[in-house]
Amino acid sequence: MKRSTLPITYGIIIAVGLIVYFMLLSLFGVQTKPVFSLGNGVIVALGLYTVMKRYKAEKGSNFEYQKGFMAGLLTGFNATIIFTVFFAIYVTNINPDFLPMMLDNWSSHYHVGVGIVVFVAAIMGFATTFVLTLSFMQLFKDSWNVKKSPNSPPLKS
Known part of the structure; x- marks a missing residue:
């Protein structure tokens, strides 16, 4: 049976979308404003919805909830790993002033290093990915509701 390449392909597409969005934000100097991280959620949501829709179409009547769920998770995890690597490179090499600028928005008395910020970005x-995949699978799964035919006897309580 042929394995689907959709999680890898769409994981890369989502990651590129996140990177381009982040670079556009940095072009305008607003990459440290937390409100713009909502755009990341929109990009990931569009990508995950599309990959799950394509995966269901690819599998047709052989579509299973577990496999669709795994396709969504793998796609999001691939995108997260790629973006996290980019983010770590950006914070350490491309713009080393990013971390102090970002941490100015937080009132913290703790020392926060690059590692913890990159870790938090990955966890987010x-x-x-997990929440959106669970949500979107509700749209794509087969219903367990039994359709009552007009000739069937009434259900006993």
């Missing part, structure tokens, strides 16, 4: 990506 994984959590977003």
Whole structure:
């Protein structure tokens, strides 16, 4: 049986979308404003919805909830890993002043290093993927509601 390449392909597409969005924000100097991270959720949501829709179409009548769920998770995890690697490179090499600028928005008395910020970015990506995948699978799964035919006897209580 042929394995689907959709999680890898769409994981890369989502990651590129996130990177382009982040670079556009940095072009305008607003990459440290937390409100713009909502755009990340929109990009991930569009990508996950599309990959799950394509995966269901690819599998047709052989579509299973577990496999669709895994396709969504793998796609999001691939995108998160790629974006996290980019983010780590950006924070350490491309714009080393990013971290102090971002942390100015937070009132914190703790020392926060690059590692913890990159870790938090990865956890946020994984959590977003998990929640969106659970949500979208509700749209794509087969219903367990039994349709009552007009000739069937009434159900006993």
